[in-house]
Amino acid sequence: MAQLLSETEIQEQTTHLTGWTVSGTQLGCTRRFHGFVEAIEFVNKLVEPAETAGHHPDIEISYNRVKISLTTHDAGRLTQKDFDLAKVISQIK
Numbered sequence: 001m002a003q004l005l006s007e008t009e010i011q012e013q014t015t016h017l018t019g020w021t022v023s024g025t026q027l028g029c030t031r032r033f034h035g036f037v038e039a040i041e042f043v044n045k046l047v048e049p050a051e052t053a054g055h056h057p058d059i060e061i062s063y064n065r066v067k068i069s070l071t072t073h074d075a076g077r078l079t080q081k082d083f084d085l086a087k088v089i090s091q092i093k
């Protein structure tokens with residue numbers, strides 16, 4: 001089971017993640033690119049870290065915009081796994 005987080009820990013970790021917000025049980029961010037091709041290239045770069053983590057973002061692509069949402073399904077809430085993957089995703093250009 002992934003490490004559960006208190007509300008305080010969730011807020012604290014979110015302040016260190018630029019561009020990410022918590023909405024209910026979801027940790028999300030939206031990235032914008034110069035067109036659809038760049039957006040898809042970014043999404044392709046998420047595959048390897050997601051597979052490595054065994055944790056997978058929900059992804060919405062709208063032309064040059066990629067919306068990423070993370071949650072831990074089996075916990076029904078945010079866990080450390082979501083924040084760990086968000087940190088990795090934040091490093092991807």
Ligand SMILES: C[C@H](O)[C@H](O)[C@H]1CNC2=NC(N)=NC(=O)C2=N1
Pocket residue numbers: 054055056057058070071072073074075
């Ligand atoms: C068995 C497998 O590890 C789980 O189903 C994983 C797969 N990827 C996942 N991804 C995300 N975002 N949340 C999960 O709870 C989750 N669970």
